[in-house]
Amino acid sequence: MGGSFSHTVLKQAQSGDFRVQDDFGGSVLVTPPAPALIESYGSAYNTLVTALQAFPAEMWQWRALPNTWTIHEIIVHITDSEANSYARCRRCIAEPGSTVWRTMKWAGHGR
16 A cells, blocks of 8 residues: 555456446456556546547437447446545545445345
């Protein structure tokens, strides 16, 4: 700890599924952080902003196919995911040993 990354978590979905949570058969692997990965975290915001400049704002609500996400919905999802991860990390620090990553319990599915 002490202000540096101590590990990274690689989440992988079960074959044929998109959900990475262990409740759905996904796996979690804790690994040492790769320097390039740490750098990508630091530059992610600028990478996203640059990528979004390629699409006019009028296009952000366009849906390619039914049941697919719009650019706007993806941005909102990224923002929401970041905020939830921040809150979970704070809880991990405040409540050592607590289980904060089992999303199905948080969603009220009782697993």
